[in-house]
Amino acid sequence: MEHNDRFLILNTRDDQEIIEALGSSIRLNILNLLVRETLNVNEIAQRLQLPQSTVATNIAVLERAGLIHTEVVSAKKGNQKRCSAAFDEILIQLVRDEPPAEDTIEVEMPIGLFTNFQVSAPCGLCSTTGIIGYLDVPDSFLNPDRMSAGLLWFETGFVEYQFPNNSLYTHKPLKALEVSAELSSETPGTNPNWLSDITLWINGIEVGTWTSPGDFGDRRGKFTPEWWKLEGSQYGLLKKWLVTDAGSFVDGVQVSSVTLPDLHLKEHHSIRVRLGVKEDAVHPGGINIFGRGFGNYNQAIILRLHF
Numbered sequence: 001m002e003h004n005d006r007f008l009i010l011n012t013r014d015d016q017e018i019i020e021a022l023g024s025s026i027r028l029n030i031l032n033l034l035v036r037e038t039l040n041v042n043e044i045a046q047r048l049q050l051p052q053s054t055v056a057t058n059i060a061v062l063e064r065a066g067l068i069h070t071e072v073v074s075a076k077k078g079n080q081k082r083c084s085a086a087f088d089e090i091l092i093q094l095v096r097d098e099p100p101a102e103d104t105i106e107v108e109m110p111i112g113l114f115t116n117f118q119v120s121a122p123c124g125l126c127s128t129t130g131i132i133g134y135l136d137v138p139d140s141f142l143n144p145d146r147m148s149a150g151l152l153w154f155e156t157g158f159v160e161y162q163f164p165n166n167s168l169y170t171h172k173p174l175k176a177l178e179v180s181a182e183l184s185s186e187t188p189g190t191n192p193n194w195l196s197d198i199t200l201w202i203n204g205i206e207v208g209t210w211t212s213p214g215d216f217g218d219r220r221g222k223f224t225p226e227w228w229k230l231e232g233s234q235y236g237l238l239k240k241w242l243v244t245d246a247g248s249f250v251d252g253v254q255v256s257s258v259t260l261p262d263l264h265l266k267e268h269h270s271i272r273v274r275l276g277v278k279e280d281a282v283h284p285g286g287i288n289i290f291g292r293g294f295g296n297y298n299q300a301i302i303l304r305l306h307f
Helices: 016-022 025-034 041-048 052-064 138-142 144-148
Strands: 002-004 007-011 068-075 078-085 089-093 104-109 116-119 124-126 151-154 157-164 176-184 196-202 205-212 237-244 247-250 253-256 270-277 287-290 301-306
Touching (some): 016 025, 025 041, 025 052, 025 078, 052 068, 124 138, 138 144, 151 157, 176 205, 196 237, 205 237, 205 247, 205 253, 270 287, 270 301
Antiparallel strands (some): 002 007, 068 078, 116 157, 176 287, 196 205, 196 270
16 A cells, blocks of 8 residues: 555555445445545435435444544534645556465564564554553563554664574575565654654664654554554564675665675574664664554565575
């Protein structure tokens, strides 16, 4: 899913739930009204000659999908919900999935399965059903229930994951090492303009830093559960670090001169992946790591070895 101002691009692989929200003539008629003006539920019901309960149910579907904005305002008799379209145009792309590369080994690590950590408050973990341990207590990262975490956050420090070093068990030369994760900055509440320098280390080697633009809460994450408060972090950006013989890159932009030989992979039986925010970072704006069941990408931390 991509969006720019009031233009939304959906694709048939990743955005099926949002596309399903469009699969109703009633909801399409509601969007056609709201793209022109802001209306309350009663006004929409009158325009479409539908029961108020029917309109309210479909408004809730559109709201969960992030296709409309709603605001509760005072009225003569209590409060009313004012609704407007979030986008002027919506484009749906068909996706042709490429077959998986035969020379790639992929391992996905749950975000709560870290083997080492050092975090500072504000910090916390939660699963798809509730908070794990206590908020803002770093020792909660020792809680065994962390294995079910779908979201974790902290201000400075790191979490480290130990992946199997599958490069030891093939005779093919390693072409690239890739780490991908859904990430954002972290601040109390949310703030889309909250910079944070998020760093990746592999086997103790600092690979490079990506500066997150903010902590996103303008709409519920595609997979974020309903119980998670809307005032909290909702989703991140899917970032991909790539280490090659030519250097290290984030989404194709070189961030350091660290190369595959610098990682000394043949000397380690595991690959230690560390994500964090350094205390002396220029922008120490915290980190959210989204796993399965939270955010916009239903994945945890993925390590890919390309041969």
